[in-house]
Amino acid sequence: MKVFIKTYGCQMNERDSEAIAGMLAEQGYSIVEQENAADILIFNTCSVREQAERKAVGKVGIMKKLKKKKPALIIGIMGCMAQNIGDKLLRDMPHLDFVIGTGQLHKLPEVLNSISEDRKQLSLLGGGGEVLTSMGTHHQMPDAKKYQAYIAVTRGCNRFCSYCIVPQVRGREISREIDDVVSEARELVAGGVREIMLLGQNVAAFGLGGDTRPPPDGVSPFACLLVELNKIEELYRIRFVSPYPSYFNDKLINTLGSLHKVCHHVHLPLQSGSDCILKKMNRQYTAEKYLEIADKLRKAMPDVTFSTDIIVGFPGETDEDFNATHEMMKKVGYDNAFIFKYSPRTGTPAAEMTDQVPQKIKEERNQILLKELGECALAHNKTYVNSIQEVLVEGPSRRNAKRWSGKTGTFKVVIFDPAPDTEQGKLVKVKITRSTSATLFGELT
Numbered sequence: 031m032k033v034f035i036k037t038y039g040c041q042m043n044e045r046d047s048e049a050i051a052g053m054l055a056e057q058g059y060s061i062v063e064q065e066n067a068a069d070i071l072i073f074n075t076c077s078v079r080e081q082a083e084r085k086a087v088g089k090v091g092i093m094k095k096l097k098k099k100k101p102a103l104i105i106g107i108m109g110c111m112a113q114n115i116g117d118k119l120l121r122d123m124p125h126l127d128f129v130i131g132t133g134q135l136h137k138l139p140e141v142l143n144s145i146s147e148d149r150k151q152l153s154l155l156g157g158g159g160e161v162l163t164s165m166g167t168h169h170q171m172p173d174a175k176k177y178q179a180y181i182a183v184t185r186g187c188n189r190f191c192s193y194c195i196v197p198q199v200r201g202r203e204i205s206r207e208i209d210d211v212v213s214e215a216r217e218l219v220a221g222g223v224r225e226i227m228l229l230g231q232n233v234a235a236f237g238l239g240g241d242t243r244p245p246p247d248g249v250s251p252f253a254c255l256l257v258e259l260n261k262i263e264e265l266y267r268i269r270f271v272s273p274y275p276s277y278f279n280d281k282l283i284n285t286l287g288s289l290h291k292v293c294h295h296v297h298l299p300l301q302s303g304s305d306c307i308l309k310k311m312n313r314q315y316t317a318e319k320y321l322e323i324a325d326k327l328r329k330a331m332p333d334v335t336f337s338t339d340i341i342v343g344f345p346g347e348t349d350e351d352f353n354a355t356h357e358m359m360k361k362v363g364y365d366n367a368f369i370f371k372y373s374p375r376t377g378t379p380a381a382e383m384t385d386q387v388p389q390k391i392k393e394e395r396n397q398i399l400l401k402e403l404g405e406c407a408l409a410h411n412k413t414y415v416n417s418i419q420e421v422l423v424e425g426p427s428r429r430n431a432k433r434w435s436g437k438t439g440t441f442k443v444v445i446f447d448p449a450p451d452t453e454q455g456k457l458v459k460v461k462i463t464r465s466t467s468a469t470l471f472g473e474l475t
């Protein structure tokens with residue numbers, strides 16, 4: 031049987047899709063790139079913003095036509111939206127065969143067997159911790175980079191930011207054992223992987239047993255994990271996403287600075303630069319504390335680049351609050367930022383707040399920050415010109431296959447002309463000759 035998997039949302043979802051694909055491939059299914067060629071369509075969905083849900087619902091709705099032509103087609107929704115509104119989706123869309131939530135993904139092969147035998151709609155939305163340890167399979171997805179792999183180290187989240195649906199749809203935070211993660215990484219590296227990205231909604235809380243208080247100085251199981259991973263020969267680079275700022279104590283910061291495989295790029299979610307909004311968001315840091323962490327990271331890794339997540343138009347965000355966010359962007363000097371317009375999510379405290387901000391203002395604020403970001407990245411990228419960068423080769427560039435692309439440790443895309451012996455997954459030195467706000471261009475040295 032042929033399976034098509036479409037993924038919406040974050041890297042954690044991409045990782046889940048890839049694990050599912052691996053599990054199904056082991057059972058003899060083949061993973062295909064075209065939905066028309068498939069016997070089974072699986073949509074791995076996101077609920078973080080309303081628009082993400084709307085997109086997935088629209089897509090599955092359209093599949094009704096395909097099912098009319100091909101009645102044996104099996105269609106399922108998995109992931110966060112299934113967890114959030116799965117039973118409603120089954121009621122509203124009779125052509126949908128199953129919904130499977132975030133805690134039961136490892137049962138997908140069983141679900142497919144059962145549906146093939148007995149064509150009844152199926153809903154699997156409960157779940158426990160076993161999903162974390164049962165999803166270690168990897169599969170090279172058609173659009174994935176060949177020498178890079180994701181490893182999920184935590185699942186769920188205990189932080190309950192007031193706008194966020196993740197704790198509801200992904201459940202309580204659980205961590206894997208260090209040895210388990212390290213052996214998965216070793217296996218991947220033995221198979222040719224050279225860069226791993228550690229994933230968790232709150233990745234730096236790894237190993238803290240779900241405690242939301244900042245750990246005391248000297249305690250960082252996440253730092254211990256990095257130390258072990260850094261020892262793996264033939265692994266060139268370690269990245270991680272998303273770390274909540276409060277977990278960057280001195281132990282973690284010093285470890286990041288001392289391990290040569292840990293990339294000098296930190297995604298440090300800010301959300302807002304206003305202390306008043308941060309408090310309403312239930313984020314447990316102030317703008318000052320955030321800046322202190324960013325400064326310490328910069329001292330430990332002078333070439334570090336930062337990216338971030340920002341929400342504009344959170345309920346009650348005044349011009350003054352917004353200006354504080356704008357100012358923070360200037361102070362930190364981000365190289366990239368995901369700027370989101372606040373989207374009310376049913377069941378979260380912020381959705382009940384009465385001082386919602388009009389869409390037009392959210393849009394304006396979004397544009398102002400995007401402009402700021404573009405200017406900042408352009409200025410910073412200029413400083414790379416004439417420098418020599420170590421680049422992990424990814425392969426032919428998407429725009430012009432004659433040129434190749436790769437990334438610096440600081441997560442900059444570099445475009446260069448390959449030599450006859452240039453290979454994907456190798457480290458090369460590139461002299462940067464020019465730059466734009468998004469890209470560096472250079473020549474092999």
Ligand code: SAM
Nearest residue numbers: 078193194231232272299339340370371372373
């Ligand atoms: N755990 C990560 C953290 O705390 O930084 C973030 C994970 S969340 C899936 C990714 C981003 O989505 C958040 O950092 C936030 O900026 C954004 N987000 C979450 N809920 C949102 C909402 N209701 N409206 C707009 N953006 C939202």
Ligand code: SF4
Nearest residue numbers: 187189190191194196
């Ligand atoms: Fe959502 Fe906050 Fe958890 Fe991140 S830390 S996943 S924003 S609740």
